[in-house]
Amino acid sequence: MAESGNPIPQAASEANYLRFREDSPADEPAVSLDSFFEQPNAVSVRIEAGDDPQRLIPHLSRVKLVEVDFPKFRDGRGFSTARILREAGYTGEIKATGDVLVDLVYFMRRCGFDSFAPDVAIDPAVLEACLNRYPHVYQHAADDAVPIWQLRHPELANG
Amino acid sequence: MYRYDKYDQAMVDARVEDFRDQTRRRIAGQMTDDQFKPLRLKNGLYLQLHAYMLRVAIPYGTLNSTQMRKLAHIARTYDRGYGHFTTRQNIQYNWIKLEQAPDILAELATVEMHAIQTSGESIRNVSADHYAGATADEVIDPRPWAEMLRQMTTFMPEFSYLPRKFKIAVIAAEEDRAAMRWHDFGLRIVKNDAGEIGFEVYPGGGMGRTPFIAYKARDFLPQHQIFSYLQAVLRVWNRHARRDNIHKQRMKILVHELGEEEFTRQVEEAFQHILKLGSDFPQAEYDRIAAYFAPPPFETRLSDEIDRSDPDFAVWVDQNVAAHKAPGYAIANISLKPIKGIGGDITAEQMEVVADLAERYSFDELRAAHTQNLVLPHVRKQDLYAVWQALVEAGLADANLDLVTDIIACPGLDYCSLANARSIPVAQKIAERFADEARQKDIGELKIKISGCINACGHHHAGHIGILGVDRKGTENYQLLLGGSGDENTTQAKITGPGFDEDGIVDAVERAVEHYRGIREPGERFLDTYRRVGMDGFKEAIYG
Secondary structure: OOOOOOOOOOOOOOOOOEEOOOOOOOOOOOEEHHHHHHOOOOOEEEEOOOOOHHHHHHHHHHOOEEEEEEOOOOOOHHHHHHHHHHHOOOOOEEEEEEOOOHHHHHHHHHHOOOEEEEOOOOOHHHHHHHHOOOOOEOOOOOOOOOEHHHHOOHHHHOO | OOOOOHHHHHHHHHHHHHHHHHHHHHHOOOOOHHHHHHHHHOOOEEEOOOOEEEEEOOHHHEEOHHHHHHHHHHHHHHOOOEEEEOOOOOEEEEEEOHHHHHHHHHHHHOOOOOOOOOOOOOEOOOEEOOOOOOOOOEOOOOHHHHHHHHHHOOOOHHHOOOOOOEOEEEEOEOOOOOOHHHOOEEEEEEEOOOOOEEEEEEEOOEOOOOOEOOOOOEEEEEHHHHHHHHHHHHHHHHHHOOOOOHHHOOHHHHHHHHOHHHHHHHHHHHHHHHHOOOOOOOHHHHHHHHHHOOOOOOOOOOOOOOOOOOHHHHHHHHHHEEEOOOOOEEEEEEOOOOOOOOOOEEEHHHHHHHHHHHHHHOOOOEEEOOOOOEEEEEEEHHHHHHHHHHHHHHOOOOOOOOOOOOOEEOOHHHOOOOOOOOOHHHHHHHHHHOOOHHHHHHHOOOOEEEEOOOOOOOOHHHOOEEEEEEEEOOEEEEEEEEOOEOOOOOEOOEEOOOOEOHHHHHHHHHHHHHHHHHHOOOOOOHHHHHHHHOHHHHHHHHHO
């Protein structure tokens, strides 16, 4: 958040590919959820807006990349998909693809997305402003931001 | 009442800058109107027929005199000198310039107010009983929980793009003054046999074109699990609602399609998982917020006598004043339904009068009711006469609370781009027809609610008498409905038959009312009589 700064990563090799991870990207293209189950060696999977991410949970140990598609920016199902995967303990890359707008990236980051491949390139200056705008959060999410109610009660942290 | 700390203030200030930047990028052409639309809607800015409309949140309808004076200042500086109180306890301004909207938000932030999530596909302003903290029949004051929910539902990342709007209401009394079961997520605070506080949970309600009354999913949810439960409800809906037809994306439709049992099962499954994540807030935070809602320092040994020697004052007391929990105090309702006026409208000068009265006579507290009236919640009975005199002077002393002229009406075709018909002139004609005070009094409690299109912003489904404006081959046509209610015995109004033109609907309402007067039994309200005898007799009286 603002206090810690939120630098924009250097553009990765692909155009319009913003990546907030240190490790190297998975180098094989993502396959559909059904294909993923048929291909025991696949490590990259693509979840469409209507897919059930819970089907993937038993197989997470072999997953390196999950692409979550946003067919239009008003379709918010992908936010829950990322939360469900992070809550299941998945630590690999979650990439938002499709109609990803700059004003949504902050909330996507909070849901556990750590890379972005939008259809239309994002202005880095606007993105940096959006990511650093809110000094606090009101609730827990998939990131490590401490919610306001916890900041108000530091005595509870040591209990 | 609640006051922001540095964290709340920082969040609201950040939202002002956020919106200022979004507006700047839109004006600079860096985003399309299609992209800007949901962003401005999430900050309460609608494009209406003639101008932008800005809807300002009044969380659970509670505000102080400083805030009310700021609302007056905004009306005078940025609008045409008035504002309009809405059925979600909010206020909206109808003549806003886009480029000034960020400045208005900055003004609001100086008095701890905002327009966050007052429209668009978001979790809206949490509404509550407008008598909270003043009525004797509540288990506890519901507002600390409403404030908790306000904070926790502000910028929830997972629900950045919900399928549709989502409305929450919280009550804590047997009597439902907030139309709780007409919400997506209705909560009633209850105490169990062990003396513990918890929630009755009612998901799946809503009006609109496909009305549903919320069902009870839980008899008792322990209080500190409410945020987990809410997240579970939202997650099930966010994942499984339709996304292909905006008219079928409200949660009530998913509940209807899955069935209550299956919807509850899915929510409970998600809830058991989310509960383990530890995202609920602790008792210490509840206590911090509840302390702001401690009762004001009521005087003791006050007289309960009211000097009724002025007959006009006595009429107002009998109609607009309600019982208070503290001896010597009363709840004073301010009607915003003058006979020839526009329901819910109030001028900047009137706002200032009301602010002064709150400061002087009501511990600096005001309420906005979902019925589009205002409330002075804590007035000493000995001060009622002075309050009434000031209201008379300001044109705010109509003694018609809950009577036939206390009509809820949406803005209709006079303002709204969605409307098929005008609502305001119909409300005015009905009010004029029944303007006689003695006749109103004789008719008794009668809630008329008027919507100018099937989106039902005027709550016609919940009207004892509901009126729905439709477009029939290019002319405005009004359908009549009977038997709706937003109280603790919630019912959905039923349509009587063919519609009427503007004058015809006024006549039809009068025929229904006169039928009731002819057949009522002692003590029966219009709604009671309708429920006793059913639709047929009324239909015959209306259509002859």
